[in-house]
Amino acid sequence: MKFLDANILIYAYYKPRRQLTNREEAMKTSAKKIITDINEGGEEVMTTVVHLSEMANILKQGVSLEMLHEVLLGLLTAGNVHVVGVTREEYFAANELGVELGLDPNDTLAVQVMQLHDVSEVFSFDKGFEGVEGVVRLPRIE
DSSP: OEEEOHHHHHHHHOOOSSOOOHHHHHHHHHHHHHHHHHHTTSOOEEEEHHHHHHHHHHHTTTSOHHHHHHHHHHHHHOTTEEEEOOOHHHHHHHHHHHHHHTOOHHHHHHHHHHHHTTOOEEEOSOGGGGGSTTOEEEOOOO
16 A cells, blocks of 8 residues: 555646646656556555645646546545545644654655554655655656
């Protein structure tokens, strides 16, 4: 199982209004492949309601509400996508850990959830994960 960060979903579904750079195009292509693999049952992933909310807040500006609801419904009902709830205390601890690691609270929340569930790989384009011991960030886009 791998952790699914919000930015993979954003890159896969967001419809940009400008020409993407070569690196951004590679990220979009990679994100779409990851999502296809998840949708076809080839990848088992976990994420949190916080990460889904982060994705929804950004995607609502780039896709129709109908598509946004469809994406969320697909994620919430897929048997190979595990969505973890988050308590106030857990998010507070993530914020504290973020100060130590130099990561934003949502990324440190991902690290906490990964550690709790013995997950070592994260689908994310955030390079900050590379500085976290025991975490492997996928995919590698240069």
